[in-house]
Structures are given as C-alpha cells and as structure tokens.
Amino acid sequence: MGESRRWIHMGIDGMIVEFEKRYREFTNGEHVVWDKHESLGLFLNKVYLVDDGKAEYAFTKEDWDLAWCLFIDVYQHALSISEYKQYLERFMYDHWDMRSMLNAVKYHDAKDAEKLKELWAEDEVTVYRGGHDKDGLNISWTLDKDRAKWFATRFWFPEHMRGEDYRGMPVLHTGKIRGRYIALYLNTREEEECIIPQPENFVDELDTQFLEQHVEEKTEHFKDKKWYTDA
Numbered sequence: 001m002g003e004s005r006r007w008i009h010m011g012i013d014g015m016i017v018e019f020e021k022r023y024r025e026f027t028n029g030e031h032v033v034w035d036k037h038e039s040l041g042l043f044l045n046k047v048y049l050v051d052d053g054k055a056e057y058a059f060t061k062e063d064w065d066l067a068w069c070l071f072i073d074v075y076q077h078a079l080s081i082s083e084y085k086q087y088l089e090r091f092m093y094d095h096w097d098m099r100s101m102l103n104a105v106k107y108h109d110a111k112d113a114e115k116l117k118e119l120w121a122e123d124e125v126t127v128y129r130g131g132h133d134k135d136g137l138n139i140s141w142t143l144d145k146d147r148a149k150w151f152a153t154r155f156w157f158p159e160h161m162r163g164e165d166y167r168g169m170p171v172l173h174t175g176k177i178r179g180r181y182i183a184l185y186l187n188t189r190e191e192e193e194c195i196i197p198q199p200e201n202f203v204d205e206l207d208t209q210f211l212e213q214h215v216e217e218k219t220e221h222f223k224d225k226k227w228y229t230d231a
Helices: 003-008 011-026 036-047 061-077 082-094 098-108 110-120 145-153 212-221
Strands: 048-051 054-057 125-132 140-142 170-177 184-186 193-195 204-210
Touching: 036 061, 036 082, 061 098, 061 184, 098 110, 098 184, 110 184, 125 145, 140 145, 145 170
Parallel strands: none
Antiparallel strands: 048 054, 125 140, 125 170, 140 193, 170 204, 184 193
C-alpha cells in the first residue's frame, strides 16, 4: 500500500495537513481549514465532493485502501453523523471493495479485521441500535445490546430538563442482517460497532422496544434537578 501506509501512521492531525495539501491541489489552490471534530463533514464535502448529484473523487481506485483508512479515522472523531447519512452511504457504496475495507480495519486493529471476516461469513447476525422514537435508522449499530441501550438513554432527560433538541423517547432497535452487508466492524472504543449503510433496506425482522424502565429510573434520578428550565 506504500504511500497510503505512510498517511495512516500520521494520525488524524497529520492527515488533516495532508487533506489541506491535497484539497489545494484538487481545487487549484483554494484554501480550507480543518478541525478533527469537523473532519467527517470536510472529508465528505471537500475531498469527496458532491455537486449537483455528480461526485468527483480525490482518490483513484489505487487509493481506496487509503480512502477507507481515512474514512474510519474521521468517522470515529465525528461529533455527529446523522446529518451526513446519505453522503456516508454514498461514499461506502461508491468505494465498496471488501479487500480495501478489510485492509483499512486491519491497519486500525488486527483483531477487528478478524472479527469482520467472521461476520461476513455469517448468514445472519443480530444487531442492535439505541436511538429515539423521532429519529430514523442510521448506519451505526452494535453487537452489544447493553451498549445500544446506553446510547439510547445517555442524552435522554425528563421533560423539565429538555432543550429544543429533544428527539423523543429512548428506544432499542433489534434486527437481523446478512454478515456481508456490514461494511465495517470497529471495537477500538469497546462498542462492538457495525457500520451498516441503508439499514432500512438490509436489517430484517426489525423490532423496536421502548426503554420504559430506563425512563423511569432516569426520571426518578433527575426529579429534583433542573437544567434548561433554570431561571
């Protein structure tokens, strides 16, 4: 992989420098300032350009190992992915190559690559996603049911503490998927995360459960506390 391997070992800060350099070359000198927590949006909208439905690439087919490596890094540093769902899915499908995907996971963690190969060989994998009833399905799922419940409830608060960004009651989505439809498996944060593009089309036997017990426990915990409604 040569040049791509050199980039990978730079870390996210080094890649931001490379992004800036490549973007200037790609746009004949236009300048852009990168931030690691904004790097997912910048990666999708600057390196992987989308304009009037036509995509232009900074990566050739020979660079796809690199593209996936950078994708994993910027994805894991992102503060939010929901606003980029369609672009994330488009990137994954336009660059879908299981060898490159496996190589990218392997460069981050060899054990995760072995697990990904095991998942791809499975006819049926049970996956979970913690969310809110006003949200649609997104690409981040997990093999760990308890971790999904944690994601569903970590930002839920009782009514007297809610802000304008309230997204509904916490829910646990459970479904089945063919292993080969899982793009990536990432466990460096001990979340057993599975990246699944277009889960609404590929996750079957979907069951959605309201986490009523967690709501009751959190309501009791915060009953005498205030936050957004403080005078």
